[in-house]
Amino acid sequence: MxxxxxxxxxxxxxxxxxxxxxxxxxxxxxxxxxxxxxxxxxxxxxxxxxxxxxxxxxxxxxxxxxxxxxxxxxxxxxxxxxxxxxxxxxxxxxxxxxxxxxxxxxxxxxxxxxxxxxxxxxxxxxxxxxxxxxxxxxxxxxxxxxxxxxxxxxxxxxxxxxxxxxxxxxxxxxxxxxxxxxxxxxxxxxxxxxxxxxxxLRLHNNYMRAIIDSIDSGVMAIDQNGVINNISNQGNSILQWQADLEGKPLADIIGKQIDIDAMLDPGFEFVDREVFIRAPGKTIQLICTAKPIFDANGRMQGFIIVFNEIKRLRRLVNKMAGTQARFTFDDIVGVSPAFQESKRLAMTAA
Known part of the structure; x- marks a missing residue:
């Protein structure tokens, strides 16, 4: 001793x-x-x-x-x-x-x-x-x-x-x-x-990173200022963002769909919320869950968002259920401008 x-x-x-x-x-x-x-x-x-x-x-x-x-x-x-x-x-x-x-x-x-x-x-x-x-x-x-x-x-x-x-x-x-x-x-x-x-701590972080990267969903960590400070490899793959997302304000990619200030409230969280991400050249429809992160003293330091692309989830459900769609958008017939706009929006969401 x-x-x-x-x-x-x-x-x-x-x-x-x-x-x-x-x-x-x-x-x-x-x-x-x-x-x-x-x-x-x-x-x-x-x-x-x-x-x-x-x-x-x-x-x-x-x-x-x-x-x-x-x-x-x-x-x-x-x-x-x-x-x-x-x-x-x-x-x-x-x-x-x-x-x-x-x-x-x-x-x-x-x-x-x-x-x-x-x-x-x-x-x-x-x-x-x-x-x-x-x-x-x-x-x-x-x-x-x-x-x-x-x-x-x-x-x-x-x-x-x-x-x-x-x-x-x-x-x-x-x-x-x-x-x-x-x-x-x-x-x-x-x-x-x-x-x-x-x-x-470095070993622990490596274990956590390996676990997170093995998850099929994307994981994004947001600090108490609403800035992205970490994103998993799968998250980058889903978002297909060419520039580095780390260091960017979350609002830059989700706009005003979610009140960032409200998310920074310790009691705020949501499950399976639909969110549209403005990726380069296209819009991606996601399903997201957010949970707050607290330090050892119980103070909120940010939050985690777990997300996946709705298209991928639908493909996975169809694969597991063994079912396929019985019709396509080409089967839907209509010529009015309002109908065509509704069809376009539906195709985007799908």
């Missing part, structure tokens, strides 16, 4: 002492300045780790850069390690980066207690707590002369995903440094949660 309270000095000292004991059991040499047996990734393995942690690093790198901007030029470096302790990325002033490189504190090397003894990365990984270690508090000599702070980073499921660390010369030790690192770690956690929620 994420823990971001800075332990008091006595608690930190107990954690360091316990780490020393583990390091002795592992057989770590305290005089070590560069362990030749330290685990190191090949270039190919490092590339695989970077790809595996791509989403995490994309967010972490931005926070690393922001953290570094506060200390740039003061002899500090920032690095990030994955859940297994492998350093994946670092940035900082060149002199301190060169020092860290000589101690194997650079991308590709593993920084666990078994590899490097007590360090901020290894202790933050082991105990999943923020920690600051200064100068000779490091178990191995390679850490002497440095002040380091680190904080664990957790994924949206509250599982450890890595560690972010800030290192500098020991004479630059400052009590506020752990707080800066903790803030960066929390920011990464927050961004990871936001990213997960965004991906889940």
């Amino acid at each position: 994420p823990m971001y309270n800075i332990p008091d000095p006595a608690a930190i000292r107990r954690e360091i002492d316990a780490s020393y004991e583990r390091c002795r059991k592992y057989g770590v040499d305290p005089e070590d300045e560069r362990n030749p047996r330290q685990k190191r990734l090949t270039s190919e393995q490092l590339d695989q780790r970077l790809e595996l942690n791509r989403e995490f690093l994309a967010i972490a790198a931005a926070q690393m850069q922001e953290l570094y901007q506060f200390v740039a030029g003061a002899g500090f470096a920032v690095n990030i390690a994955d859940r297994d302790g492998y350093i994946l990325h670092d940035i900082g002033d060149k002199p301190i980066l060169d020092e860290l490189f000589r101690g194997n504190c650079c991308p590709g090397y593993r920084w666990t207690e078994k590899d490097v003894g007590t360090s901020v990365i290894s202790l933050a990984l082991e105990r999943e707590i923020p920690v600051q270690i200064n100068d000779d508090e490091h178990y191995c000599r390679r850490g002497y002369g440095h002040t380091c702070s680190a904080a664990p980073v957790f994924d949206p499921d509250r599982k450890l995903i890595g560690v972010i660390a800030l290192s500098g010369n020991a004479d630059h030790v400052h009590p506020h440094t752990p707080g800066m690192v903790i803030t960066a770690a929390q920011a990464i956690n927050t961004q990871l949660r936001i990213q997960k929620t965004s991906l889940e």
Whole structure:
């Protein structure tokens, strides 16, 4: 579980002492300045780790850069390690980066207690707590002369995903440094949660889009200003509108047949209403149903219109019933102007 309270000095000292004991059991040499047996990734393995942690690093790198901007030029470096302790990325002033490189504190090397003894990365990984270690508090000599702070980073499921660390010369030790690192770690956690929620919403929207597009009827979403903000593929097919309908006022295609202002009333809805749409080059007769859309607070945000062409519905009914029309308009005989106009209107409606 994420823990971001800075332990008091006595608690930190107990954690360091316990780490020393583990390091002795592992057989770590305290005089070590560069362990030749330290685990190191090949270039190919490092590339695989970077790809595996791509989403995490994309967010972490931005926070690393922001953290570094506060200390740039003061002899500090920032690095990030994955859940297994492998350093994946670092940035900082060149002199301190060169020092860290000589101690194997650079991308590709593993920084666990078994590899490097007590360090901020290894202790933050082991105990999943923020920690600051200064100068000779490091178990191995390679850490002497440095002040380091680190904080664990957790994924949206509250599982450890890595560690972010800030290192500098020991004479630059400052009590506020752990707080800066903790803030960066929390920011990464927050961004990871936001990213997960965004991906889940996108997947949900894709499911909904697939369901809507599988419906034989057209579906159109109208916002609270009466503007079309979404239309299904089947809806576009029915309307045969050459230009993009999204962003157009609904009134542009239905005229005054429906009172748009009335539709924006939360209690307004209708079922199976006949509507004529002015499509390019022709008029299409539709049967429509409208339902309001509400947000989580019960406020109306727009409405959904489900529609289909009456001709298509009639063809479907005839197909299901196994019946066909017994006569056509050609069978209707009449010569008066009024009769011919009525026949023309009937043919249009059919």
